[in-house]
Amino acid sequence: MRTDDDFVAHVADRLAALPGVVAVSLGGSRAQGTHGPDSDWDFALYYRDNFDAAGLRAVGWPGEVSDIGAWGGVFNGGAWLTIDGRAVDVHYRDLTVIENELAEAEQGRFRWEPLAFHLAGIPSYLVVGELAVSRVLRGELPKPAFPDAMRTVAPPIWRRQADLGLRYARASYAPRGRVTETAGALATAAMQTAHAILAARGEWVTNEKRLLERAGLREMDTIITRLSPDSNVLAEQIDAARHILETAGA
Incomplete structure (x- = not known):
C-alpha cells in the first residue's frame, strides 16, 4: 500500500x-x-x-x-x-x-x-x-486573505438570520410543544452565530464539523439536551439560547 x-x-x-x-x-x-x-x-x-x-x-x-x-x-x-x-x-x-x-x-x-x-x-x-x-x-492558485469588508458586513447578516429563526421558534414551536422543530431551530441558529463570530475574526469557514468549537458555542449542547414537550421548558431554553448566542463573541 x-x-x-x-x-x-x-x-x-x-x-x-x-x-x-x-x-x-x-x-x-x-x-x-x-x-x-x-x-x-x-x-x-x-x-x-x-x-x-x-x-x-x-x-x-x-x-x-x-x-x-x-x-x-x-x-x-x-x-x-x-x-x-x-x-x-x-x-x-x-x-x-x-x-x-x-x-x-x-x-x-x-x-x-x-x-x-x-x-x-x-x-x-x-x-x-x-x-x-x-x-x-x-499548478498555481491564489491564497487570499479574509477581506476586511466581509469582517464588517457578514457578522450582522448571520446574526440576524439566527435571531429570526429563534424568534419564530419562540412564537410558533414552543407554544405547541414542538421539540424536534425547536431543536432544529436552535442548532441552525448556533451554526449561523458561529459563522458570524468567525467572520468577525477574519477566519475562513469551509465546513461545520468544528464550527461550534471554534466559535466557543459548545454550550449549546446543554440547551438541546434540556428540551422537552413542555411548552414552558421550550420557551425557557430558547430564551437561554438567545442569551448565549447574542453575547457570544461580543
Whole structure:
C-alpha cells in the first residue's frame, strides 16, 4: 500500500492530467493537520469555465461521480470515491466563478446557499476560503486573505438570520410543544452565530464539523439536551439560547 505522501502524489497526478484541469489542491483536515486516522481525503480539481466529468469517470476509481452543476450553486459538483482503500472526496472548482466570488467578497457582498450536510447552509465566499486553507499540489492558485469588508458586513447578516429563526421558534414551536422543530431551530441558529463570530475574526469557514468549537458555542449542547414537550421548558431554553448566542463573541 502506498504511503500517504505517495498516495497524495498519485491522486494529484491523475487529477491534474484530466482535460481542462489547471490545478489540484488538498483540503480539509488533511491539509490543516487536524485529521484523525479515519479522516477522508479532500481533493479539489480547478478548471476554468469547462470540465467534463466523463474524464474522471474514465479513470475507473470506484464510487459516485457527479456532473458539473449536480450539487448546485458555487459548490457545483464532485465525486465520492475509494482509492487504494481510502475514502476520497473530489470537488469541482471553476476558477472563473471563484475569482468572481473573491471580487464580491472584497466588496463585502455574499449570498447564502443551502447545501447537504450543512445546517446553516454555506456562504458563497466558502470557495474562496478553501483556497486560503488548502495545500496546492499541482499548478498555481491564489491564497487570499479574509477581506476586511466581509469582517464588517457578514457578522450582522448571520446574526440576524439566527435571531429570526429563534424568534419564530419562540412564537410558533414552543407554544405547541414542538421539540424536534425547536431543536432544529436552535442548532441552525448556533451554526449561523458561529459563522458570524468567525467572520468577525477574519477566519475562513469551509465546513461545520468544528464550527461550534471554534466559535466557543459548545454550550449549546446543554440547551438541546434540556428540551422537552413542555411548552414552558421550550420557551425557557430558547430564551437561554438567545442569551448565549447574542453575547457570544461580543
